[in-house]
Amino acid sequence: xxxxxxxxxxxxxxxxxxxxxxxxxxxxxxxxxxxxxxxxxxxxxxxxxxxxxxxxxxxxxxxxxxxxxxxxxxxxxxxxxxxxxxxxxxxxxxxxxxxxxxxxxxxxxxxxxxxxxxxxxxxxxxxxxxxxxxxxxxxxxxxxxxxxxxxxxxxxxxxxxxxxxxxxxxxxxxxxxxxxxxxxxxxxxxxxxxxxxxxxxxxxxxxxxxxxxxxxxxxxxxxxxxxxxxxxxxxxxxxxxxxxxxxxxxxxxxxxxxxxxxxxxxxxxxxxxxxxxxxxxxxxxxxxxxxxxxxxxxxxxxxxxxxxxxxxxxxxxxxxxxxxxxxxxxxxxxxxxxxxxxxxxxxxxx
Amino acid sequence: xxxxxxxxxxxxxxxxxxxxxxxxxxxxxxxxxxxxxxxxxxxxxxxxxxxxxxxxxxxxxxxxxxxxxxxxxxxxxxxxxxxxxxxxxxxxxxxxxxxxxxxxxxxxxxxxxxxxxxxxxxxxxxxxxxxxxxxxxxxxxxxxxxxxxxxxxxxxxxxxxxxxxxxxxxxxxxxxxxxxxxxxxxxxxxxxxxxxxxxxxxxxxxxxxxxxxxxxxxxxxxxxxxxxxxxxxxxxxxxxxxxxxxxxxxxxxxxxxxxxxxxxxxxxxxxxxxxxxxxxxxxxxxxxxxxxxxxxxxxxxxxxxxxxxxxxxxxxxxxxxxxxxxxxxxxxxxxxxxxxxxxxxxxxxx
DNA sequence: TTGTAAGCGTTATCAT
DNA sequence: ATGATAACGCTTACAA
Numbered sequence: 084x085x086x087x088x089x090x091x092x093x094x095x096x097x098x099x100x101x102x103x104x105x106x107x108x109x110x111x112x113x114x115x116x117x118x119x120x121x122x123x124x125x126x127x128x129x130x131x132x133x134x135x136x137x138x139x140x141x142x143x144x145x146x147x148x149x150x151x152x153x154x155x156x157x158x159x160x161x162x163x164x165x166x167x168x169x170x171x172x173x174x175x176x177x178x179x180x181x182x183x184x185x186x187x188x189x190x191x192x193x194x195x196x197x198x199x200x201x202x203x204x205x206x207x208x209x210x211x212x213x214x215x216x217x218x219x220x221x222x223x224x225x226x227x228x229x230x231x232x233x234x235x236x237x238x239x240x241x242x243x244x245x246x247x248x249x250x251x252x253x254x255x256x257x258x259x260x261x262x263x264x265x266x267x268x269x270x271x272x273x274x275x276x277x278x279x280x281x282x283x284x285x286x287x288x289x290x291x292x293x294x295x296x297x298x299x300x301x302x303x304x305x306x307x308x309x310x311x312x313x314x315x316x317x318x319x320x321x322x323x324x325x326x327x328x329x330x331x332x333x334x335x336x337x338x339x340x341x342x343x344x345x346x347x348x349x350x351x352x353x354x355x356x357x358x359x360x361x362x363x364x365x366x367x368x369x370x371x372x373x374x375x376x377x378x379x380x381x382x383x384x385x386x387x388x389x390x391x392x393x394x395x396x397x398x399x400x401x402x403x404x405x406x407x408x409x410x411x412x413x414x415x416x417x418x419x420x421x422x423x424x425x426x427x428x429x430x431x432x433x
Numbered sequence: 434x435x436x437x438x439x440x441x442x443x444x445x446x447x448x449x450x451x452x453x454x455x456x457x458x459x460x461x462x463x464x465x466x467x468x469x470x471x472x473x474x475x476x477x478x479x480x481x482x483x484x485x486x487x488x489x490x491x492x493x494x495x496x497x498x499x500x501x502x503x504x505x506x507x508x509x510x511x512x513x514x515x516x517x518x519x520x521x522x523x524x525x526x527x528x529x530x531x532x533x534x535x536x537x538x539x540x541x542x543x544x545x546x547x548x549x550x551x552x553x554x555x556x557x558x559x560x561x562x563x564x565x566x567x568x569x570x571x572x573x574x575x576x577x578x579x580x581x582x583x584x585x586x587x588x589x590x591x592x593x594x595x596x597x598x599x600x601x602x603x604x605x606x607x608x609x610x611x612x613x614x615x616x617x618x619x620x621x622x623x624x625x626x627x628x629x630x631x632x633x634x635x636x637x638x639x640x641x642x643x644x645x646x647x648x649x650x651x652x653x654x655x656x657x658x659x660x661x662x663x664x665x666x667x668x669x670x671x672x673x674x675x676x677x678x679x680x681x682x683x684x685x686x687x688x689x690x691x692x693x694x695x696x697x698x699x700x701x702x703x704x705x706x707x708x709x710x711x712x713x714x715x716x717x718x719x720x721x722x723x724x725x726x727x728x729x730x731x732x733x734x735x736x737x738x739x740x741x742x743x744x745x746x747x748x749x750x751x752x753x754x755x756x757x758x759x760x761x762x763x764x765x766x767x768x769x770x771x772x773x774x775x776x777x778x779x780x781x782x783x
Numbered sequence: 784t785t786g787t788a789a790g791c792g793t794t795a796t797c798a799t
Numbered sequence: 800a801t802g803a804t805a806a807c808g809c810t811t812a813c814a815a
Binding site: 454455456466467470471474498499500501502503504505506507 | 791792793794795
Binding site: 114115116117118121128129130133152154155156157158 | 784785786787788790791792793
């Protein structure tokens with residue numbers, strides 16, 4: 084009593100009261116902490132009356148359960164870690180939103196880390212998450228990450244792992260990817276049908292499943308239409324705006340009249356090069372991107388592109404995590420989402 | 434010994450060993466947990482030899498400190514909570530990156546929540562973060578949040594609070610905002626100098642400091658140039674693309690020949706309306722946005738806009754958090770960042 | 784229905 | 800320089 088009084092008459096700085104614990108509630112009501120704990124957990128083995136009393140007092144005292152203590156004791160947290168290359172890309176931030184939309188209602192919350200496309204940062208992120216005892220990790224690996232070793236450590240230590248978009252195939256655990264092969268196939272086939280004759284490809288780093296699959300889809304579409312594959316008009320580079328601009332010049336030199344690009348930023352570079360050189364898109368030259376970034380429809384001409392299903396992918400990745408927790412086997416959890424071709428002006432030949 | 438052997442010869446499912454603790458390390462080396470703890474903490478009062486031995490053994494055993502236990506004991510975490518309305522807006526995700534760039538090197542990591550512009554979600558996020566015992570909260574409140582009550586709870590419970598962009602002025606703690614008043618002033622003055630005669634304003638919700646300040650800046654620029662303020666051409670609405678389109682029609686009816694918009698999406702709507710109605714921007718009509726979204730420079734015509742300093746704002750918000758931890762007084766931590774007008778085609782009159 | 788007591792993995796305060 | 804011990808706030812057998 085004395086102590087409490089003292090405590091409440093401190094000067095302004097100390098007036099911020101320490102957070103009340105279940106012990107404080109117990110003392111205030113002359114019961115034991117265990118009863119309080121049970122009541123607050125909604126346990127049935129507490130009389131309705133005391134349960135009501137306890138939760139009222141808890142609210143009055145401004146009690147908030149200390150998740151640190153709770154999780155330590157229970158040996159598990161309700162936190163899921165998410166690692167993305169960059170948070171400021173539409174695609175990744177929408178995947179995050181999609182995952183959150185499933186996980187929050189399920190009682191989990193998300194801690195998000197960026198790898199900045201660097202393996203070093205990615206490793207650090209994994210360690211951080213593991214130290215924070217997350218219940219699982221949902222991630223898309225950095226482009227710098229070429230071996231799956233650090234990902235293997237995750238499952239080895241018993242954590243649920245869900246890979247999305249970029250996924251190592253030799254890793255146990257769930258994965259949710261786009262059907263990049265079929266998407267690229269459709270895009271390329273569309274260019275062929277539109278009447279373009281010499282169709283090149285701006286691809287990304289071939290160490291990633293995403294870009295190899297798209298290149299394969301591109302090649303298959305050509306092959307199925309009896310067009311010979313010409314490696315000299317396949318440009319595997321980073322798919323930035325600058326590189327798009329740069330490689331468009333080379334594609335023109337090589338006689339291309341269309342490009343399927345593995346990213347909208349590269350396609351943007353292509354369009355800008357064409358604009359600077361008075362090349363008419365789509366009449367003289369056709370271009371298709373990938374991702375449906377928010378600017379794609381705003382360009383002149385509007386960019387034909389492949390929808391990357393970001394929000395849906397987040398949904399499914401989160402659901403896969405929940406499924407793992409339910410004990411579903413990994414084998415059932417290799418998910419592929421179809422991509423949708425959004426036809427706009429940049430590929431509509433005269 | 435027997436137990437351990439048993440443990441290591443389980444079948445595949447159970448082979449995932451429980452994480453080693455400092456007790457395991459201590460047992461393995463025949464020393465006490467306290468020494469291990471001290472050594473791993475880099476405490477000097479452990480002989481260099483044992484310290485070396487311990488850290489090697491820890492690495493070998495794959496030890497990772499349990500942050501739950503550590504934080505519980507220490508009474509504080511190295512986690513900072515961040516609440517943003519939406520993660521998939523360039524502005525907010527760049528603020529997050531900016532904050533991360535300061536906090537990670539300082540040994541903190543971030544847990545990010547979205548309010549989806551809803552007060553309900555925001556309250557839940559605050560509770561979640563407090564339950565997770567974060568060291569502080571960096572946030573920009575939702576548009577739905579009109580009273581500062583739940584924010585006051587944060588500081589009241591002793592947590593460091595940094596508001597950014599949207600900030601209640603009556604709240605103790607730090608804040609980092611743009612100088613919206615001066616920014617809007619500059620934008621409007623630029624339109625006047627460019628020769629536009631009847632300049633309207635598409636503003637946002639006046640319950641937010643951001644939009645009131647911009648409107649005031651707009652008004653002051655008119656007043657300083659001897660132009661009468663006409664409330665009938667000030668449209669305070671949500672600053673979406675659709676509303677921009679819609680209000681552009683009204684602005685034209687009211688005889689406007691230019692608009693300063695409190696957001697790039699609204700300005701986009703304006704441009705689209707003009708395009709549909711064959712109105713020549715910038716010759717017949719001038720438009721300026723706010724935020725410098727990534728599409729702004731890509732539009733035709735390219736959009737003049739105000740740079741919102743997202744990354745820098747994140748940097749400063751994080752630094753303000755660290756300053757609070759260092760005991761700096763709140764009074765020094767009310768920061769305003771100047772906005773820069775980026776002049777592009779949409780405001781360059783013939 | 785409620786109380787007792789042990790323990791989750793650390794760290795801090797004593798000793799030695 | 801190292802060890803013994805208590806405590807952080809919570810949950811959960813087990814007992815009553």
